[in-house]
Amino acid sequence: MSIKIIRKTVPLVITFLVGLLMIGQWFLNVPSLDELATFLQQWGILIAAFAMGLGSVNIIIRSVHRIQKREGTDWLYAIWLLIVFFLFAITGIGFGPASSQYKYIFNTILQPLSATMYPATLFFLVSAIYRTFKIRTVEGGLFVIVSAIILLANAPIMSASLPFLVTLKSWIMDVELTAAYRAILLGIGLGAIMLGFRIIFGLETTHLGREEGT
């Protein structure tokens, strides 16, 4: 009985009170509520920072587990992951993230790799556009035409030499896209409100790490 209260009732009561407090702080102009909300936000930041540490420990445990199992080739990547992880962690903690040592390994390893990953998607993107963007139906045709207009209007030379492309792009973006995306945003907003109420009133309990209703 007491375990059930600790594991289910207490977290639900805390969720309910915190939810009410944050809603109250947003809609009411009560200084004491503001102070309490600010205090909770500070907790939120600390928990987020703690979660990052927890994530690091989790990565180490999973990688060690993979290395111990030695299934497939995954364990080799796990070894590499641990080497790089500890290289960055030791340098960062030992010399500080603003140190020349940390900057050196960041600028020579992470930065070039990261910078390569993003443009590399362009190759796959172009190949995918070329092979899949086909006018098979009327809707598909509209999709291809709109894509072509946006593509050309985003090329600075085309928008400068063919000003009507800019007008056309602006109309598509400001009228068609904005109208459609606003509908999506409203849907998301209403869904978020519903989810918020379900969490506050204890109808949704998956955030507590267990199945709904258990």
Add this chain to the structure above:
Amino acid sequence: MAGKQDSIWIKLQHIPREILYILIILSMIVPLLRPMGLPITISPQTESLFDSLNTLEPGDVMLEFIDWSAGSMSFHEPGCIAVSFQAVKQGAKLVFLSSATEGPLMYELMLEKFQPVFDEAGYVYGEDYVYLGYVAGQETALAAIASDIRTAFSIDYYGTPLDEIPLMQTVHNYADYSMIISYTMGSPESFVRQFNTQYNVITHIHCGEMMTPTILPFWASGQITGLLNGGVGAAEMEVLNKRPGDAVKLTDVYSFSNILVFIFLLIGNVGFIMQRRMGK
């Protein structure tokens, strides 16, 4: 004869991947080696940002969220430099901070290029600009920064308590921020929610081209005042500053690569339509 024509249309749809990739590489390398200085038109979103920056008065405080990573550095860094240049020109005070883990290193790399501007303007660290470092917590952290920046940061990036930094002695919460700008590859909606919707702080966004369509409705509604669209937006800002930099150098690449993608789109569809017509 028909069979031969058919094979041409099929071939048009199946150009080897290697040729595609080689042409993409050429479309990026050639303009970089031989820049052509192709013309650039200014979008209303960029113009709106520029106009808003020009309303800054000496002493006004602007928050700049360095939230990009190495992947988007090619356009976020020039965008940040162009925006900061205009803010410094207006005499505004700059508070840099990050809600992304790579932020601190991105700030340092940006500062290496921007330091001469600070030096020329006589800007002193701690008095005219400051870097607070990284704070975890994403939207919760943004809410805290808006309501009371000291709940998110007690010291700056170099370990100095905020109360000992002259600039920060007058900066406490949303009421002290003239405007904010976020340079991000993620979803910028949280900045709109926490700064503009709740406190009506002027909010600007510099995001990647892929995110622009999702954020445009907020610009149309006035919740975002200025919006820089990826590399093109950064280049437009440099043109407005009359200080062409790294982003302008890349516009030729954008022009060539976009046109190349369009040509492939066209070739693929011509082949597909003609093949279907021949089949009938």
